Amino acid sequence: MKRITGILFALIVLGSCNSQKVYSDFDISYSRSGGLSPVYENLLIKGYDAHYSFEGQGKKYRQDFKVPQEDLNKIEHTLSRNNFRRIQEDHKKIYDHISTSVNVKKGPNEGSKTDASSIMPNYRTNWTNITNAFQELINNNVKKQ
Incomplete structure (x- = not known):
């Protein structure tokens, strides 16, 4: 009986670890949270x-989809054209706003930026262009109920 319980526990632990893989194994991530x-x-x-x-906002969606090559190219082009790696984050304290983060784990634009504290004024247009490209990708590919 102890052996069966041990095997079941091991399967549950392995299953729960594997379910979190989607959140750690990515090339590019875009996230918004807070408010x-x-x-x-x-x-x-x-x-x-x-x-x-x-x-x-009382809603909950989850969807997996394929990203067309042209959309990936557009994201990469937008990141490059707007100097993603050179964007400077401000370090002011800002509370109760929705912050946006972009993480790129491979390619020429590898890096991580967030507007949790704000973006320096000289780079705000670049940041807006980048976040708009991600929102456009979401709007074109996600079917919300």
């Missing part, structure tokens, strides 16, 4: 596969 009425939005891209989740 007075909290919103949690995540877009994780690995190769041509994307995982999208949204929770907030």
